[in-house]
Amino acid sequence: MTGRRLLYHSLFLLALPLIVAGLDLSLAGALGLVLLALLWRWGISLSAVIRPAPTPALELETIAASHFAEKVRWCLDRSGLDYSERQVGGTLGVFFRGRTVPQLRAVTGAVRSTIGNSPDILRFLWGRYATQSGDRLAFLAPTEERLALEERIDRYGVDLQVWVYYHALRHRRFTLHVWGANDPGLPRWQRAVLRACYPLLRGLIARAFRLSGPRYEQAVARIDAFLDELEQRLEGGRQALLGDALSYVDFSAAALSGPWLWPPGFGGGKSDAVAPGLAGVPADMQADIDRWRARYPHFTAFVEQLYTRERGVARG
Numbered sequence: 347m348t349g350r351r352l353l354y355h356s357l358f359l360l361a362l363p364l365i366v367a368g369l370d371l372s373l374a375g376a377l378g379l380v381l382l383a384l385l386w387r388w389g390i391s392l393s394a395v396i397r398p399a400p401t402p403a404l405e406l407e408t409i410a411a412s413h414f415a416e417k418v419r420w421c422l423d424r425s426g427l428d429y430s431e432r433q434v435g436g437t438l439g440v441f442f443r444g445r446t447v448p449q450l451r452a453v454t455g456a457v458r459s460t461i462g463n464s465p466d467i468l469r470f471l472w473g474r475y476a477t478q479s480g481d482r483l484a485f486l487a488p489t490e491e492r493l494a495l496e497e498r499i500d501r502y503g504v505d506l507q508v509w510v511y512y513h514a515l516r517h518r519r520f521t522l523h524v525w526g527a528n529d530p531g532l533p534r535w536q537r538a539v540l541r542a543c544y545p546l547l548r549g550l551i552a553r554a555f556r557l558s559g560p561r562y563e564q565a566v567a568r569i570d571a572f573l574d575e576l577e578q579r580l581e582g583g584r585q586a587l588l589g590d591a592l593s594y595v596d597f598s599a600a601a602l603s604g605p606w607l608w609p610p611g612f613g614g615g616k617s618d619a620v621a622p623g624l625a626g627v628p629a630d631m632q633a634d635i636d637r638w639r640a641r642y643p644h645f646t647a648f649v650e651q652l653y654t655r656e657r658g659v660a661r662g
């Protein structure tokens with residue numbers, strides 16, 4: 347486990363040409379620096395074995411407002427496993443580091459493993475911790491039925507991303523707020539980058555989701571069809587989407603509805619600073635939200651009650 351040691355080394359590598367030019371070094375001097383960089387890198391490998399950097403056993407990287415991150419955060423909170431969370435500004439990770447959130451870093455033996463993609467993270471938690479946790483992690487058991495529904499819930503999560511961005515990108519202040527530009531918990535430099543790079547980030551997001559009128563219509567049609575189905579599943583006062591016991595699919599459906607429902611308790615106390623309501627939800631988004639709330643009363647109540655029961659209190 348190397349902690350920040352590799353980061354410092356990478357910064358040194360980037361600075362090498364500047365050092366060579368700035369000090370007007372000879373070829374021998376430049377070669378000496380290359381040798382130093384190699385030795386340093388070797389030292390980092392050795393240090394990972396001899397004196398590993400102290401790292402939390404489980405660290406979850408998130409974006410405060412991310413609904414996929416909330417899916418995993420909720421399951422981690424419910425599992426009672428000890429973990430720490432590291433939040434970054436919206437879109438910065440994907441466009442500057444090429445990764446999505448949630449991302450889980452876990453100490454696995456002598457090394458630290460990184461797992462992306464929320465379903466894969468939940469499978470890891472189940473596989474790694476279920477046997478030693480008694481029944482506490484039964485809600486994570488990946489049955490065939492749960493896996494099939496989870497896949498469709500995740501698809502709904504992607505359609506909601508299309509829906510959100512189609513509306514939100516036209517509203518700079520709102521989008522920046524949800525990405526964390528006003529969140530005092532984010533490093534100041536990240537907030538500054540979000541503001542300075544907004545036009546670029548907006549263009550990249552529009553391209554990544556291939557945003558267009560027809561794409562938006564298609565996403566909304568799919569969201570409607572899926573919510574119709576969830577609404578039917580909950581008719582007659584049913585308390586869970588599958589069977590009688592709550593499972594990770596219920597928490598996933600509730601968490602992934604965050605972009606439109608944003609229930610009180612979303613984030614378990616870790617996303618309050620980016621609540622969309624604080625920036626004023628754009629009227630065209632609000633119209634869709636009002637329509638969904640009116641058309642899906644059972645599902646709306648299910649999500650809100652689940653949040654009240656499970657995530658009403660902020661986690662320390």
Ligand SMILES: N[C@@H](CCC(=O)N[C@@H](CS)C(=O)NCC(=O)O)C(=O)O
Nearest residue numbers: 412414436437439440446447463464
């Ligand atoms: N299939 C992925 C989807 C994750 C995803 O789309 N995450 C979004 C946030 S909700 C993301 O990382 N966007 C890039 C960014 O904002 O940096 C999962 O289930 O984890």
